[in-house]
Amino acid sequence: xxxxxxxxxxxxxxxxxxxxxxxxxxxxxxxxxxxxxxxxxxxxxxxxxxxxxxxxxxxxxxxxxxxxxxxxxxxxxxxxxxxxxxxxxxxxxxxxxxxxxxxxxxxxxxxxxxxxxxxxxxxxxxxxxxxxxxxxxxxxxxxxxxxxxxxxxxxxxxxxxxxxxxxxxxxxxxxxxxxxxxxxxxxxxxxxxxxxxxxxxxxxxxxxxxxxxxxxxxxxxxxxxxxxxxxxxxxxxxxxxxxxxxxxxxxxxxxxxxxxxxxxxxxxxxxxxxxxxxxxxxxxxxxxxxxxxxxxxxxxxxxxxxxxxxxxxxxxxxxxxxxxxxxxxxxxxxxxxxxxxxxxxxxxxxxxxxxx
Numbered sequence: 001x002x003x004x005x006x007x008x009x010x011x012x013x014x015x016x017x018x019x020x021x022x023x024x025x026x027x028x029x030x031x032x033x034x035x036x037x038x039x040x041x042x043x044x045x046x047x048x049x050x051x052x053x054x055x056x057x058x059x060x061x062x063x064x065x066x067x068x069x070x071x072x073x074x075x076x077x078x079x080x081x082x083x084x085x086x087x088x089x090x091x092x093x094x095x096x097x098x099x100x101x102x103x104x105x106x107x108x109x110x111x112x113x114x115x116x117x118x119x120x121x122x123x124x125x126x127x128x129x130x131x132x133x134x135x136x137x138x139x140x141x142x143x144x145x146x147x148x149x150x151x152x153x154x155x156x157x158x159x160x161x162x163x164x165x166x167x168x169x170x171x172x173x174x175x176x177x178x179x180x181x182x183x184x185x186x187x188x189x190x191x192x193x194x195x196x197x198x199x200x201x202x203x204x205x206x207x208x209x210x211x212x213x214x215x216x217x218x219x220x221x222x223x224x225x226x227x228x229x230x231x232x233x234x235x236x237x238x239x240x241x242x243x244x245x246x247x248x249x250x251x252x253x254x255x256x257x258x259x260x261x262x263x264x265x266x267x268x269x270x271x272x273x274x275x276x277x278x279x280x281x282x283x284x285x286x287x288x289x290x291x292x293x294x295x296x297x298x299x300x301x302x303x304x305x306x307x308x309x310x311x312x313x314x315x316x317x318x319x320x321x322x323x324x325x326x327x328x329x330x331x332x333x334x335x336x337x338x339x340x341x342x343x344x345x346x347x348x349x350x351x352x353x354x355x356x
Contacts, residue, residue, distance in 0.1 A: 027325050027332055036168055040175035043070055044183050045210070051180070066180035074173060208342045212335055219302045220255055226298065227251040227261065227291060234287045238280065254295075261291050313337065 047069040228251035235243030273281035321329030
């Protein structure tokens with residue numbers, strides 16, 4: 001009996017290792033290649049129920065309604081993204097008198113800073129004044145050229161990637177239309193080629209995944225509301241124009257991967273300091289630090305609270321996700337962990353109900 005239990009333990013460990021290896025290979029190497037089809041599948045499933053309701057009410061075939069709803073969904077998302085960018089750009093342009101004034105102020109501040117360093121060093125080392133002046137001129141020239149080169153490289157890299165992004169978007173859109181049009185046919189096809197048990201398990205995983213994503217969306221919406229309140233109160237205290245509008249825009253940006261509140265608050269703070277509005281710049285930096293600390297504390301608790309998983313496991317999954325897979329791992333690995341835990345919880349509950 002003891003030998004059998006040891007064998008079962010070794011088999012279970014090997015089984016878990018194999019699942020972990022498959023997940024690692026998928027997330028590390030296949031996820032981005034399959035991302036258009038993953039997004040297409042999710043959106044096709046999202047428009048499934050509304051298309052059924054509209055098809056019955058309007059008496060139009062689902063194969064016509066579903067692709068139209070999918071396209072409307074993309075138009076809605078793109079409209080929101082464009083609106084956010086418009087509001088951000090308009091808010092930033094309104095906060096500065098003009099770009100020309102800012103550039104001239106920046107140049108003056110830059111030259112004054114260089115001259116003050118030059119004078120200080122000349123006082124300390126009077127015999128090396130020419131060498132110091134030449135060194136500083138070369139150093140600042142190199143710094144400006146490096147910054148210009150970095151910005152130009154970033155813009156050219158973005159320009160090169162635009163056709164690839166556009167092609168990926170087209171593939172996602174077409175795949176979504178195809179899936180939405182004949183989702184039932186695809187489901188029946190997968191059911192016919194898969195063993196019955198495998199298909200049922202896949203359906204269970206799909207249901208758990210969608211419930212999990214729904215709970216996570218609710219959690220991040222709550223975090224967005226908290227960030228909006230923090231920002232609005234801070235901007236009211238600082239007497240910034242349109243505090244609620246700017247707070248809302250930044251809280252929306254905070255939800256987006258990679259960006260966060262720092263994408264707006266850090267450049268805003270730097271610009272404020274460079275334009276000699278030091279008190280505002282320091283205040284914005286402090287607001288950013290406070291919001292980041294509060295978010296890092298609340299995020300694991302809120303997300304894990306919504307999905308019913310211990311905050312420590314969620315935090316560990318986020319940490320390992322970002323270490324192994326980058327920014328995408330911050331979201332994907334916790335979701336994967338939650339799905340696995342919930343799946344096995346259901347398995348245990350089902351076995352208990354059978355034994356009773």
